[in-house]
Structures are given as structure tokens and as C-alpha cells.
Amino acid sequence: MTYPLLRISGDYAFVEVRKGRGAVRWRDMETIYRGPAQKNDEWSGAEGEKLSAKHSLWPSDPNSTLSQPYTVSSWEGLGTGKPEMLVFPTTVFRFAAPLANLEDEADETAPPSLILHEDPRSGNCYKIKLTAALLGLPLEIRQYDILKGETRSPEFIDTVNANGRIPVLQIDDEHGTRFLPESNAASWYLASGSSLIPQDRYAQADMLRWMFFEQYNHEPNVATLRFWLRFVGEANLSAEQRGQIMAKRAAGCAALELMDEHLATRQFMCGDAVTLADIALFPYTHVAEEGGFGLGDYPNLQAWIARVEELPGFVPMQ
Ligand SMILES: N[C@@H](CCC(=O)N[C@@H](CS)C(=O)NCC(=O)O)C(=O)O
Numbered sequence: 001m002t003y004p005l006l007r008i009s010g011d012y013a014f015v016e017v018r019k020g021r022g023a024v025r026w027r028d029m030e031t032i033y034r035g036p037a038q039k040n041d042e043w044s045g046a047e048g049e050k051l052s053a054k055h056s057l058w059p060s061d062p063n064s065t066l067s068q069p070y071t072v073s074s075w076e077g078l079g080t081g082k083p084e085m086l087v088f089p090t091t092v093f094r095f096a097a098p099l100a101n102l103e104d105e106a107d108e109t110a111p112p113s114l115i116l117h118e119d120p121r122s123g124n125c126y127k128i129k130l131t132a133a134l135l136g137l138p139l140e141i142r143q144y145d146i147l148k149g150e151t152r153s154p155e156f157i158d159t160v161n162a163n164g165r166i167p168v169l170q171i172d173d174e175h176g177t178r179f180l181p182e183s184n185a186a187s188w189y190l191a192s193g194s195s196l197i198p199q200d201r202y203a204q205a206d207m208l209r210w211m212f213f214e215q216y217n218h219e220p221n222v223a224t225l226r227f228w229l230r231f232v233g234e235a236n237l238s239a240e241q242r243g244q245i246m247a248k249r250a251a252g253c254a255a256l257e258l259m260d261e262h263l264a265t266r267q268f269m270c271g272d273a274v275t276l277a278d279i280a281l282f283p284y285t286h287v288a289e290e291g292g293f294g295l296g297d298y299p300n301l302q303a304w305i306a307r308v309e310e311l312p313g314f315v316p317m318q
Contacts (some may be wrong), residue, residue: 006051010040017043017053112173114190115140118166120318121231122146123223123283124183125167130279131187133315135194142170147231184211187276196276203270210269210277213255221252226291239302252293256285256301263300267307274311282308283317 008015016038018029027051032043045051114132116139118125132139144150144166152164161168161181169186171178180186189279191197198204225248228237238244259281262269269277286305289295308314 004054005046006043008037008039008053015041015053017022017051019043019045019051112171114138114141115170115172116186117142117144117151117160117168117170117179119144119146119151121164123175123226123287123317124219126283126317127183127279128167128169128186128190130282130315131190131196131276134196134274134311134313135190136313137190146300184215184276184280187279191276196279197276198270198273198275203275207270207275208279209278214277214280217251217258218255218281219284221248221255222288222291222293224248224291225252225293226284226287229292230290249292252288252291256288256295256298257306260298260300261284263304268304274308278304278308289318 006017015033015035016031016212019032020029044049114137116125116128116132118128118141120126120143129139131137144156146166150156151161151166157164160170160179165181167181167183167186169180169189171180171189180189188197198207205281225245228234228241228245234242259269266272268274269281282305283299286308295305309316
């Protein structure tokens, strides 16, 4: 029995579709189509088979380095007994895997092994776990206790992050072992080439706008108050920290209000599809009450939180 497994969601100058059974690597799969594709073009496969596709948006140069290729795969299972239909490339979460270039053979080597250095109480760390979960990427976890200063040890500073902080994504691949700090950079690395990063140039910049907003206006206020009040305890704060509470409360409320207004007219931060902007902003927003921010006044934020929690592959913060 065959099922429609892969459908093209837009017009593309160049698409290559390959098919395989039990095959993981692009090179082990059989090419079943190479050429232009139009919206709703569809390919079928038998149960247990996997389809993958790469595409280029640039009609003049199908091998352009500006192409946005990635692989989507589908196979029987997920407990349903039937393959999932995938729409390529816009609605892929579980099976998206980044590839560098249409002609790049990087996918012929083993996929990188990924280790997240984290503290489970940290929303910054949760961003990376949520990105990996939505994309179906396996992550190994190394835990630290930031309250005990475990990320400030000379060993951590020398080998993992000179900035003495988590999260850090450790990437082991053919280039060796590399350590990537900063939550939003690590999420970008995981999501590169997937539907969590829009392809349109403006949409991509708009997504980055919200990720920078998260780091400048949101996290230093909403997350810091949560950390101080829930984990450090008000009684243990320094006089300087106590003196900052009111300003951080006002700035945090302003950030939440701005998001709430923005979400009045859209499903997600950048429109109707989830992007890394939602993943960056979700962790500390959904636990903002732990920092004394009431979410009752923000109905659009509450509806957005529920939408994120319903995404396929969603995992809660521990
Ligand atoms: N901008 C960084 C912030 C990293 C950060 O502040 N990490 C905190 C935990 S959420 C940390 O490691 N604190 C321990 C310390 O500073 O010693 C990111 O987004 O990853």
C-alpha cells in the first residue's frame, strides 16, 4: 500500500526528491525526481519508506548557495501505524534536518552529536530543549547547579564557556568538539534550514527582531525577577538587587504588554506559523508569574501560551 508522503507547499525552481527504506543518509537514497516543482506536487511512498527533499528558490541558479535546502523524512509509525503526510517545506517539525547546500555532501557524514550543558531551572536552556524537541533532534544533557556556582569553576570557564554561563550547546562533528553559548544562537544552529526559521528575508529579520527584544527587554527583567524571587529568595538579595526590583517590574510589564498587543492580531510572534521568536519568548513568559508578573491582564499572551503548548513535539519545562 502506498501513501502520499510529501507535498510541496510552494513553487520552487528546483527540487530533488529521494526515497529510501531504512535509509538515513541522503546518499543512500534513490533519486526519484530532479527538476522544477509547483505547489501541491506530491510524491508517494510505501509504508516504512522515507522521502527526503531539497529545494532551491533561485530560478537562475539551482545550485545557488542562497538556496534553502533541507531534508524532510517520513516513515510509518508515531503510534498511528500509518505514515505522516508532510508538507514540504513549511510545516515540518519532527523530521526537519538541516543541510548546508544542495550540492553539499555534508549529510554524508554522521549527524553531529549534541550535548546541552544546562541547569533545568533555566528558561534559556529550555529554549534549546524545546527547539530540539520540535525538530525531533536528540540532545544529551549535562546538568550544572548555577546556584552553587558550578558554571564558574576554572574547568568550566576553560573548556565550556569563558563567560561562565549556561546554556552551552556542545557540537561534536567532523570539525571536532565545539561549544556554542547563548541560547538563541544555539537554537538557530539547531533550526537552521527548518521551518522554524522563515525563508523570506524580511520575515527572517523580523524573527531576529523579537529574539533581540527577548534578550534586551524581556529576559533581563522577567527572567531575572523570577530567578531572584523564586530561586535566590527576596531575603537573600543584596541591597543593590532589591533596589532594582521596581524598575525591573515596570520594564518586564512593558515587555509583556507589548507582546500581548502584538499577539492580538496574529497566532504567533511572526504571523501564523511558529518560529524561533516564539521559542525564545515562550520559556520565561509562561512562568512569568513565578517572578510576580500576573498574566491575567494579558489574554492574548495566555492564548499564545496554549497554542505553543499544543505544537506537535512540544515538551514542557521541567
Ligand atoms: N544571554 C545568555 C544568558 C545566559 C545566562 O544568563 N545564563 C544563566 C542561567 S539562565 C547563568 O548561567 N547563570 C549562572 C551564572 O551567571 O553564574 C543566553 O541567552 O544564553
